[in-house]
Amino acid sequence: MTPYAAPVRDFRFVLEELLEHGSLALPGFEEASPELVEAVLEEAAKLAGDVWAPLNASGDRQGCTRGQDGSVSVPDGFIEAYRAYAEGGWNGIGVSEALGGQGLPEVVASAVQEMLHGANMALGLCPMLTAGAIEALAHHGSDEQKATYLPKLVEGTWTGTMNLTEPQAGSDLSKVRTRAVPQEDGSYRLFGQKIYITWGEHEAAENILHLVLARKPGAPEGNKGISLFLVPKYLVIDADGSLGERNYVTCASIEHKLGIHGSPTCTLSFGENEGAIGYLVGEEGRGLNHMFTMMNEARHKVGVQGIGVAERACQQAFAYALDRVQGRRGGSECTISDHLDVRRMLLSMRARTDALRALALYCAAQLDVARHAEDEGDRRAAQAKVDVLIPVVKAFSTDQAVEIASLGVQVHGGMGFIEETGAAQLLRDARIAPIYEGTNGIQALDLAGRKLQRDGGAALAGLIDEVESTARALRATPELAALGEGLAAGAADLTAALASVLEQGSDPERGADAVQAYATPFLTLAGHVLCAWQMGRAALAATAARQAGSGDPFYAAKVQSADFAIRQWLPVGRAQRAVIEAGMASLAGFEPRSS
Amino acid sequence: MTPYAAPVRDFRFVLEELLEHGSLALPGFEEASPELVEAVLEEAAKLAGDVWAPLNASGDRQGCTRGQDGSVSVPDGFIEAYRAYAEGGWNGIGVSEALGGQGLPEVVASAVQEMLHGANMALGLCPMLTAGAIEALAHHGSDEQKATYLPKLVEGTWTGTMNLTEPQAGSDLSKVRTRAVPQEDGSYRLFGQKIYITWGEHEAAENILHLVLARKPGAPEGNKGISLFLVPKYLVIDADGSLGERNYVTCASIEHKLGIHGSPTCTLSFGENEGAIGYLVGEEGRGLNHMFTMMNEARHKVGVQGIGVAERACQQAFAYALDRVQGRRGGSECTISDHLDVRRMLLSMRARTDALRALALYCAAQLDVARHAEDEGDRRAAQAKVDVLIPVVKAFSTDQAVEIASLGVQVHGGMGFIEETGAAQLLRDARIAPIYEGTNGIQALDLAGRKLQRDGGAALAGLIDEVESTARALRATPELAALGEGLAAGAADLTAALASVLEQGSDPERGADAVQAYATPFLTLAGHVLCAWQMGRAALAATAARQAGSGDPFYAAKVQSADFAIRQWLPVGRAQRAVIEAGMASLAGFEPRSS
Structure with missing residues (x-):
């Protein structure tokens, strides 16, 4: 398996240039200076790359075993790697200082989570579940319970x-x-x-x-x-x-x-x-309500987990494609990365991963605002966005992560099917993410059947306004005008689909049913448009940096990623509008029968 | 793992009602009466369901082992199951009588192959490779080689x-x-x-x-x-x-x-x-030329293999969804097959599998015509269609098979991720099919870079004419008019994309490169449109049967399958036209870099 190099440059681009360190200005984050955040990302990258990532393949091969006495052994090295994490104080980075954590913004904690899951998803699940327990106790536990249990959970001893x-x-x-x-x-x-x-x-x-x-x-x-x-x-x-x-x-x-x-x-x-x-x-x-209060965050984390695995699949596929000599181009031998069809796969993987990350971190930033903004109106507005975004981040990121990991296998050709290569493991690992923490079908129902219906689509409409604003800015930038057209068309499709889903949902006779039939196509469309939006913003930021004189190839690559995301990937998502508008007659009358 | 019931009714529908037993009228197939074909399908279904299918899960768990001496053990029961197949004479059903086979039409042999791969893909590979060896020797071996080796290969002893x-x-x-x-x-x-x-x-x-x-x-x-x-x-x-x-x-x-x-x-x-x-x-x-003469058929077989696994994934998902009680609908407890989002997944799996099968068998029928038609012009015309269809059948069927098997996992929820259930095995097994026998990227280049360029798109244009003719027939049938509109739009997209790819390919400077960039989107579009075409034909046939008084629910289900394929699935494929027309600027300039 290719070593994992945490994409720190990408995190910094999103945090600094797309989110403009917005969270850091919120009350409670006074100590989270840009320098500190940068240092945290660099340190997390070391833990992920040097300690967790090397155990990913061996952990997969060895697996877990249960002894006769009911004890469970995890793979060699996992306990030490977990302890290195806990002793490094990583378990508390997103936990408020009042509870013994470092109280860093969610955007930073999310970036760290992505790194850890990209390095070793199986191990990353351990602290992910602990975070849920911390949330549950912090919100609903008695003072005594908090005092007894939280310190050990936050430090990761338990x-x-x-x-x-x-x-x-x-x-x-x-x-x-x-x-x-x-x-x-x-x-x-x-x-x-x-x-x-x-x-x-x-x-x-x-x-x-x-x-x-x-x-x-x-x-x-x-x-x-x-x-x-x-x-x-x-x-x-x-x-x-x-x-x-x-x-x-x-x-x-x-x-x-x-x-x-x-x-x-x-x-x-x-x-x-x-x-x-x-x-x-x-x-x-x-009990169920208490669980649901923390489920939003857990769902965000699962989306981030998918992105971590997608990132690793990208890295592995790029490394292989740049190394594997096969065929010729322009008369001489070349690596497969020179074949345009392979390049299409690589850029598709990269563009999607970039887009999913930007959207997940945008959502995390809104979580920070929802919790920490001084103004209640700001908090509520951010929370409304979060409510709409979370099912998209969870379901769309994980569906895409499976596809990205599968493309990663494909880039490897026959080697991809051999377990030693590691590409197949990423596909196998990623495949759980659309299932747990509420299946992606449940996410779609949460979005289309619940979140959109209860505010009449207001929060999503607000997000679409922002998409349109980005589309206008792209149109006003000559070299990005085509991206602006594409994004605007996507926004129009989402607006139309939203109207359709709201209309269906308001039908007193069969509203719930109708919405259920459209929910997944709708979430898929929303995911595409929102991801394309983030890549439109990335294109603007990268183009601005280049116009300001930066020769960093990072920016040129980001513009290509954005071009692909909006002009090659978004059209596939936009097709979901036609799917929704075609109606679901076939579905309503369909009675599944066993063969 | 759910038992496998070979979809004999579906095969008969395609052979009898879509292909109208066309192959059986060809010279050389005099003995292949409809009754014989039916009996062959029924017997193959028994072998597949009773003998091969029960070993699929155990074979996966046990796997193969290599001894110190280099000998290889296959899973328990595989040798006996292979021998039952060989002794039943199945190895020679598609082989000409001159070579010791039964000389049945390729449409029948393909149906049998699908059953065997659906039952047990790992075992099915053994005779699939033998078939390639038979072809190679039959076409290129000396008389002495044929006499020495073919009889044993055809009977399956070797x-x-x-x-x-x-x-x-x-x-x-x-x-x-x-x-x-x-x-x-x-x-x-x-x-x-x-x-x-x-x-x-x-x-x-x-x-x-x-x-x-x-x-x-x-x-x-x-x-x-x-x-x-x-x-x-x-x-x-x-x-x-x-x-x-x-x-x-x-x-x-x-x-x-x-x-x-x-x-x-x-x-x-x-x-x-x-x-x-x-x-x-x-x-x-x-040597390479000799290999390529049989590669077309091997590629068709791999497509069929994907369809077999897709069919089994359907059966497994339907059985689970019809059994699993979870949630409520209309006030009472229900199985998950009653939830419209689950139904959407099931119908999507079913519609796609039906469509892929119809296209693969259509292609097999053209193979029969190409080999057996009396008139040379007929043979050539059929071969030209086959040349275009094979890469589509191989790549599109196998890409879709992976998606269908993955949806099958999703229908199972958490159970889908547990190996004992068997859904995950189908995904793991299916994942090789887009890779071997020429990766799907290679198939796309074969189609867009070679097959379309060499005849200026004539064969595909001929197929599109047939798609349009089906669209007209649908439009003329009131209850299917919407399907006709959808199919016609798909045909128009494919025509436009074909023109685009031909234009790119004729550019003397960068033709090959440009085509390479568009090849996979083009093949995906072609696969969608051709599959939708077959489902349009299925809708016409099923509607005719219903109008003639048949109350068989099979026909109603087929119309729903067609409705889904054309109105819910085709739009996603049609988006590839926009992908092609957007141009590949991002790809040409993209230089993959390691992170």
């Missing part, structure tokens, strides 16, 4: 998990059956089985805190009966974090998966005999 | 391999270095190493005949110095096929691959000490 899925309760969590029986001391005893628990059992941390959706006896059916519980692997006997006995939660099995072999995916049994000791987090009956 | 690739010679075979040193007795001694040899070593057959590209000492550099040699694993000492000593060809290693684990992919060493004994096949210096 890790966290999310226990949602059960065999009969996947996308529909209202079917959760795990029982939580109240005890006299105010604690609970949990009984049940959870599946697909990422890093559900391992020895990389001193303790594991499981956040578990469960139901009290007699609780109402459906969503309202579900509460959130904290179940530590080892009971914590002291507020200083001293550990006591092992709790009654065990790893019953681990899954044999297509990818992310280095990440143990566990079936956890709670309380086979005595019941696992757990503690209510937040309000009774509000 | 198998064949294709030895083209070497580490430095992949897509560019002019770089082949394997040496063939002439001996006094007219034979040769071969020295060299070949990689990626499918079923290169195994114990399923009594002998293996390796067809090997190699170079005589002193032969010119490049293509012209390459000849084709036959190297048997065991020397044949008698014209009755008695076997003598083991030849000096050994399996040096087998590959650890993303998929098709049950198919041993070997590195073969020829003549480490004494040289492997081989025999010249055909003319000296014409």
Whole structure:
């Protein structure tokens, strides 16, 4: 597998030239100077490239194993690499200083996440889940719970998990059956089985805190009966974090998966005999709501994860194509990177990855504004954008990541199909991202069925205004005018599709159904247009830099990336308008039958 | 893994109602009555479903192993399943009676191939390579070679391999270095190493005949110095096929691959000490040409293979979606097949698979005409169509097969990522098809750079005329008029793109380069339009059957499939016209750099 070199220059371009370090001016980020941010990116790049990335292929080959006693071994080197991460203070970079973190802006934390996932997605999942647990406790835990559990989670000495899925309760969590029986001391005893628990059992941390959706006896059916519980692997006997006995939660099995072999995916049994000791987090009956408050961020992280893998696929494909001599061009032997069809694949991979990154970081910057802006109106406006952007970042980035990784395999020819090369692993790893943290179909429904309907499309319309403004600026720049035309046409398509989806959704008879049929095509269109928008902005910034005299080839490459994104990639997305407008007659009447 | 039920009804629909059994009327197919064809399909379905399909998952898990002595073990049951196939006479169904086969039309043989690959692609590769060896010897072997080797190959007692690739010679075979040193007795001694040899070593057959590209000492550099040699694993000492000593060809290693684990992919060493004994096949210096004469058919078979895997992915996804209860619709619990977004995925998989199959079988029927028609003009016209269609069938079917298999994973949600489910295997297996037998990029160049340029687009223009004729027939059918509009628009796009590609190709300065940049978008557009055409024809046939009083739900489903293919899928392909017309400025100036 090709070494991973974190794309620090690209991060800096987005942070400095596209986002103009907007987040750094927000209250609470006073210490996050441009110099500090740069230093953080450079240090994270070292950790990712030197420590995590070399374990990616070996971790895939070795995978995880579960011992007879239910203990789980992760691949060689993973524990040390995780500890290097935790000891470096990386686990807390995006966590507020009040909770013991560094309180850096989300844009910076997102960039660091992308690097770590690009280096080693299987390992990156461990802290990703911990971040969810930190969020859950920070928002919904009692003061005592925060004091007891957060410090260790933030420093990474303990890790966290999310226990949602059960065999009969996947996308529909209202079917959760795990029982939580109240005890006299105010604690609970949990009984049940959870599946697909990422890093559900391992020895990389001193303790594991499981956040578990469960139901009290007699609780109402459906969503309202579900509460959130904290179940530590080892009971914590002291507020200083001293550990006591092992709790009654065990790893019953681990899954044999297509990818992310280095990440143990566990079936956890709670309380086979005595019941696992757990503690209510937040309000009774509000477990799903509590989970959903942090799901937005988790979804953003999954999108970023996809981008990390896409970036690594790019690097691997570029390195191979620049090295592999095959065929001739202009009369002499050449590397395959000289063949235009291969170049098309490479530029397609690069342009898409650049675009997805810019959009994900734009979204992260809006998250910063939503949390930190002084003005409430600013916060609300940013949050409205975030709500619309998150399902796009999650679903579109991960769908594209799979395609990009698959193109990476293709660039390698026969070598791509051989596991030793590493390209195939990236495809296998990436393939989970459109599935977990809410399938991409669920994301599309969240966008088209919920987010757009509840504000009548206002937030997205606001974003489209910005797209149009970028299109105008491109048109006003002679050498970018064609990009402006393309982007404007994309914005018009998205506007029309938005009107269509809003109209369908308002139909009292079959609104929900109609929207469901259009949701994925709509999200795909939105993803294309928003990504093209970011690349339009990139083209403007890069052209400005060149006109100001910069000879850095980075800028020329960025303009090519933007040209490809808008003129070669956007048209495919724009076709989704025709798909939506053609209507879904075939779908409504279609009754799937087994063959 | 879901059982595999060969789609016999679908094959019959295409053969009987779309192709109207056209091939059966050709000279030489007198015995291929509709009843016989039906019986053949039913019997093949049993072999595929009952014998081959149950070994698909276990074969993937077990894979192949190479012993210390260089012998290779294939998964349990594979040898017996292969023998059941050979003993059933299946190996010769498409081979002419003169060569000992049954001489059935290619449309029938293709249908059987699809079933076998759908059932077990890894095993299907073994006879697929043998078929190539039969073709090579039948066309280019001496009478003595034919007499000695063909009977055993046709009955399947011996198998064949294709030895083209070497580490430095992949897509560019002019770089082949394997040496063939002439001996006094007219034979040769071969020295060299070949990689990626499918079923290169195994114990399923009594002998293996390796067809090997190699170079005589002193032969010119490049293509012209390459000849084709036959190297048997065991020397044949008698014209009755008695076997003598083991030849000096050994399996040096087998590959650890993303998929098709049950198919041993070997590195073969020829003549480490004494040289492997081989025999010249055909003319000296014409090895590449001899290979290319059979490559067209091999490429068609790879397309069909992709369709087989796509069909199995459909069946698996439909079965899961119809079984998995999750969520509610209309107030009550439902299976996920009731959610319109899932339905969209299922119908997309189904419509695409139907369309790809119809196009591949149309192409097979043209192959039959090209070989068997009485009139030379008819044969030539059919061959011209075949030449254009083959790269589309190969590349478009396999690209789509990967997407269909990936959608199949998505329909399964989290279960899709777990290997036991079987959906992931189909994605892993399918992923090789866009790579081997000429990468899909090579197919696109073959189409846009070679086939279209040499006849000025005449054959494709002829096909587009037929597309337009179907569009007119759809427009004249009130309930299908919208499909007619869509198809006509697709035909117009393809016509425009064809003009564009021909114009680019005729530019004396940069023709080849320009075409290379547009080749893949062009092939994608052509694939979409030609597939939509076939589904238009399917809609007409199904509507006619319904109007004639048939209540068979098969026809209603086919119309829905056609509606989806033309109104929901074709628009995405049509976008490639815009991609081509936007120009490739970004590509020409793009210099890939390592990060």
